[in-house]
Amino acid sequence: MPSDSAFFERVVPILLIVLGIITVALILFALGVLLGFVPF
Amino acid sequence: MSLNLILPFFSTAVMLVFTIWVLQKFATRRKAHFLFWGLGLAMFGTASFAEAFLALNWNRWVFFSWYLFGAALNAGWIGHGTLYLLVRKKWVHVITGILIVGSVIATWMMLQVMPLLDEGVFTTALPVSEQYAEIMPAVSEGASVRLTTPFFNIYGLITLVGGALYSSFLFWRKRVMPNRVIGNVLIAAGALFIGLASSLTRFGEGSYLYIGELVAAVLMFSGFMLAGKPAADRGKVPATVASESAAD
Numbered sequence: 001m002p003s004d005s006a007f008f009e010r011v012v013p014i015l016l017i018v019l020g021i022i023t024v025a026l027i028l029f030a031l032g033v034l035l036g037f038v039p040f
Numbered sequence: 041m042s043l044n045l046i047l048p049f050f051s052t053a054v055m056l057v058f059t060i061w062v063l064q065k066f067a068t069r070r071k072a073h074f075l076f077w078g079l080g081l082a083m084f085g086t087a088s089f090a091e092a093f094l095a096l097n098w099n100r101w102v103f104f105s106w107y108l109f110g111a112a113l114n115a116g117w118i119g120h121g122t123l124y125l126l127v128r129k130k131w132v133h134v135i136t137g138i139l140i141v142g143s144v145i146a147t148w149m150m151l152q153v154m155p156l157l158d159e160g161v162f163t164t165a166l167p168v169s170e171q172y173a174e175i176m177p178a179v180s181e182g183a184s185v186r187l188t189t190p191f192f193n194i195y196g197l198i199t200l201v202g203g204a205l206y207s208s209f210l211f212w213r214k215r216v217m218p219n220r221v222i223g224n225v226l227i228a229a230g231a232l233f234i235g236l237a238s239s240l241t242r243f244g245e246g247s248y249l250y251i252g253e254l255v256a257a258v259l260m261f262s263g264f265m266l267a268g269k270p271a272a273d274r275g276k277v278p279a280t281v282a283s284e285s286a287a288d
Contacts, residue, residue: 001218012212012221016205019228023201026235027194034190038242 044167047250048092054257055085062264073125077264080118083109088253094168100157103175106168108150111238112189113143115196115231122203142191149185156182169238169246197235204228204263223267230259 001008032038059081066074087110090102120139123132153176161174168175177183208224211217237252 001212001215001221008212008215008218008221012208012225015225015229016209016212019201019225019232020205022232022236023197023205023228026232026239027197029239030190030194030197033242034187034194 044247044250045092045095047254048088048095051088051250051253051257052085052092054254054261055081055088058257058261058264059085061261065268071124073121076117076121076124078121080114080116080121083114083117084253084257087111087114088257091168091250091253094162094164096164098159098162098164100154100159103157103168103172104150104154107172107176107185108147111172112146112150112185112192114192115200115235116142116192117196118231119196119199119201119203121200123199126203126207139195142188146185146188146192149188153177153183153185167246167250169241169249170244171246172241173244193235193238196231201228201231201235204231207267219269220267223263223265223269226259226263226266228263230256230261230263233259 029038059078062074062081063078065071066078087106090106090110093099093102094106116139120136123135156177157175158177159175162168162171176186179186204224204227208221208228211220211224234252234256237248237256240246240248
């Protein structure tokens with residue numbers, strides 16, 4: 001992995017966090033559908 | 041010719057190439073994760089083709105394929121492949137059994153819905169994703185198969201997206217195999233793209249599904265290709281990430 005790479009040091013971790021947040025949000029959304037909070 | 045007519049054909053073409061590539065890897069390496077990925081991707085491709093077909097004409101069994109493989113099953117099967125890649129425990133086989141039984145049940149439920157479809161409301165003027173809720177009855181009126189989609193999608197989110205993000209994080213933390221860091225980010229992003237697009241269909245915004253599928257197909261294929269490249273620094277791979285490397 002390139003050392004001192006701004007992409008790998010900054011962009012990648014931010015991407016991982018953002019994608020992780022979206023994943024959790026989608027899981028909660030699907031749970032909401034299952035539990036009836038979100039209509040089919 | 042509208043975009044919604046063309047996009048599913050492109051998605052189908054990308055998924056066909058992707059599926060064949062993954063199943064060829066299974067044929068040569070006989071690893072379970074390639075099999076489940078291949079089967080899940082074949083389901084994704086079948087659903088894309090079904091969309092392309094339904095943009096031109098109605099066929100109840102093509103609709104059956106679109107809903108069962110596209111809305112219900114494919115995320116769970118693709119994600120299950122990732123579980124096989126990352127977890128080398130015997131209980132994964134138990135989950136396989138549950139997935140197969142769940143898929144059979146979902147298929148049976150979908151067959152129960154077929155006589156209840158309101159085919160008269162179908163129009164080629166709209167994408168099927170914008171009118172499926174009118175074609176299928178409500179859950180309370182017999183379409184209990186609609187209750188299965190959150191299960192498969194949640195499982196797919198946790199395993200496919202969670203697994204890809206976890207893999208990416210592992211390689212990033214160890215500062216090795218940058219192709220796998222980026223490849224797994226692309227896979228996660230692709231899967232989330234289609235997840236977001238299909239979530240919007242529940243709010244009546246089905247027009248984004250087609251572009252979502254094409255973007256997902258391209259991102260995931262790119263990610264798989266990139267992550268699957270041989271590592272130049274394989275000698276420096278720590279044991280904790282070696283299991284994923286060894287799977288190839």
